[in-house]
Amino acid sequence: MMSRALLRKTLLCLGLGVSTSLSPLASHAVEKIRLASTIWAGYGPLYVADKLDLYKEHGLKVELQFFSDPGLVVPALASKAVDGATLTYDQVIGAVAKGHKHKVVMPIDYSNGGDAVVAQKGIASIRELAGKKVGYAPLSPPEFLLSYALKSNGMSEKDIQAININPDAVPGAMASGSLAAGVTWEPNVSRVVAMGGGERYHVLYSSKDAPGLITDVLVFDEALVAKRGKAIEALIKGYLAGLEYMHTHPEQSAAIVAEVLGVSAQEATEQMQGVYNMPLAEMGLNFEESDATTSFYGSGRVIAELMLESGQIPALPDIGSTFDSRFIDALTQ
Structure with missing residues (x-):
């Protein structure tokens, strides 16, 4: 997308x-x-x-x-x-x-999956983002998605280490291992998930989980x-x-x-x-x-x-x- x-x-x-x-x-x-x-x-x-x-x-x-x-x-x-x-x-x-x-x-x-939180394979839930570095662009659709995901799990952005990053820069940051998770859109989502033969990252939460947001x-x-x-x-x-x-x-x-x-x-x-x-x-x-x-x-x-x-x-x-x-x-x- x-x-x-x-x-x-x-x-x-x-x-x-x-x-x-x-x-x-x-x-x-x-x-x-x-x-x-x-x-x-x-x-x-x-x-x-x-x-x-x-x-x-x-x-x-x-x-x-x-x-x-x-x-x-x-x-x-x-x-x-x-x-x-x-x-x-x-x-x-x-x-x-x-x-x-x-x-x-x-x-x-x-958006119906085109925007997503991508995370390291070892992170299995939104709650597990607590204390970790998460990259996203402030006041953008990715932040609205992340904010909603955190709120739905009894959390807020204060519970994570927020890293200000352009959605298009998320794949590079994830590839370098500097982020535990990032919020971006397609085609970046697919690029991140495909890294390491699909063994490094996965979609943790996407706009499919919040239709209409x-x-x-x-x-x-x-x-x-x-x-x-x-x-x-x-x-x-x-x-x-x-x-x-x-x-x-x-x-x-x-x-x-x-x-x-x-x-x-x-x-x-x-x-x-x-x-x-x-x-x-x-x-x-x-x-x-x-x-x-x-x-x-x-x-x-x-x-x-x-x-x-x-x-x-x-x-x-x-x-x-x-x-x-x-x-x-x-x-x-």
Whole structure:
């Protein structure tokens, strides 16, 4: 799975089809949405919808603008340089806590094993990390995963020797033996596990154990949601058409996604196995109030508390203010 931070190039905008209309849109006016994003296997349905012109029947044109630095996407959205964005939910929590009125309108995917705590074979449980050197990047998806794993075992980061390290540097540190465990993402996870013929390290805990904690989402500013709801609905319908095509035409879809990721079709398929694109029928679960990590309330609290403790946000945000479920509610009725 190619990480958001592993993007090696910034692409030019990808044009989508135009014309015709969805009943909510004007019959002779083509709506246009500028969508900021990073390259990520979980965004496959967007790439498929682009390539196959699946927005056309909904009277919509989407201009994808790719950013090499995920940290620049939120400022682009805040400055109205783009109309919407694909973000990780922790980015939304941080932005809303600082006063931005961003709204998640649709969950896209969540990490499903693509992020993991890899450890020496002799470490059999999270509790056995106590007092040991664990490498991870602060305020990143890997830290949120580790924090949740520790909390679930009655521990905190105070119980380990925290080593600040970029996720992409974890394999090298593990190879040198300087870490007992590291938290990273694919393809780094597989690289670590393969060291020493697979005899040195193993996956101790992964995002499969906390489904929904690391979630990618579709986001718009509150004012744009109120003003251009029909265009947002059209975008979501185009995305869902792309997701359906991926299910019915996996090989063709892998080739499309591979072209955007800059890898082979086989590699794209492997990367997509580390994420889970939830179908429309399951999207509503994210908006339901629950402590489960598949709910924005559950994952949001974990993320927000971690950010508050580290001084990254001034106060805990109202989780309910981070999303608007009207579009998914309407489509699932």
